[in-house]
Amino acid sequence: MIIHSPVGRGWRRSCDLELGPRSLGFAALGFLTLVPLLIIVSSADPERGRGFAQWLGEGLGVSTASRAEVEQLFTRPGQALRTTTAFGIAVLAAFGLTFGAVVQAGYEEVWDLPQARWWARWRQVVWLVVLIGYLFVSATTMLRSETLAGAFAATLSTVLFFWWSQHMLLGGRVRWRALLPGAVATMLGLLGLRIFSRLVFSPLIATNAVTYGAIGTVLVLQSWLVGVGVVVFGGALVGRLVHEEIPRVAQVLKRRARGRR
Incomplete structure (x- = not known):
């Protein structure tokens, strides 16, 4: 049986998005630039920067023992500030903008949009x-996902952030209403990744820490960042599907139902 799909050419082009390479780029730049920047910024934390490591462990959704292994990867902020120069911060910031460019390019490809002009780099x-x-507040906030209020605040803030992120990086070329399904899909994907991390990454961190030492934990963390990249771009892709294709299919089904009457 042949099924004729109502999917348009624009959607088919967006489906050609290569999640693998883009997610690898997301993970590499995120680990090399975003994490060091957050470690430096976390020096403002009253607990002297342990908040980010704790947040990362909670974001992974791993056990207490595995969280301890993750926390050992990060230098204390006092030592990080002593060894960090203004030139080093400038280099991290420059590569951080490259990280933003990767995310922007992925969103533009999802929505089949041309690359933004050079003067729009301020976005x-x-x-x-x-x-x-956002990550720093999430790392240092007193709200915990175990409480109902904490879970609601974390869910709402995640949806709002990814909703705004798409609008900002796409330069307002897509309506807010069209971007909301992608933000919700990204939030649900991150929730699923957290469950997957609890079942898979948590025991991997424990075993790799014994077998390979700190490098084993780094490899698992890098794999988790690849998963985050897949969720970020895949969530936007699913959001476009929900916004464009499902209403179109619903109209087709309604017409068929009327024709049968």
């Missing part, structure tokens, strides 16, 4: 600053 700067602030 990547704003997005990177807000991203660091």
Whole structure:
């Protein structure tokens, strides 16, 4: 039986998005630039920067023992500040903008949009600053996902952030209403990744830490960042499907139902 799909050419082109390479780029730049920047920024934490490591362990959804292995990867902020120079921070910031460019290019490819003009790079700067602030607040906030209020706040903030991120990086070329399904899909994908991490990455961190030492934990963390990249771009792709294709299919089904009457 042959099924004729109502999917348009624009959607088919967006489906050609290569999640693998883009997710690898997302993970590499995120680990090399975003994590060091967050470690430096976390020096403002009253607990002297342990908040980010704790947040990362909670984001992974791993056990207490595995969280301890993750926390050992990060230098204390006092030592990080002593060994960090202004030139090093400038280099991290420059590569951080490249990280923003990767995310922007992925969103543009999802929505089949041309690359933004060079003068629109300021959007990547704003997005990177807000991203660091969002992650830092998430790392140091007293709200915990175990409570109902904490879970609601975390869910709402995640949806709002990815909703705004798409709008900012796409330069307002897609309506807010069209971007909301992608933000919700991204939030659900991150929730699923957290469950997957609890079942798979948590025991991997424990075993790799014994077998390979710290490098084993780094490899698992890098794999988790690849998964985050897949969720970020895949969520936007699913959001476009929900916005464009499902209403179109619903109209086709309604017409068929009327024709049968």
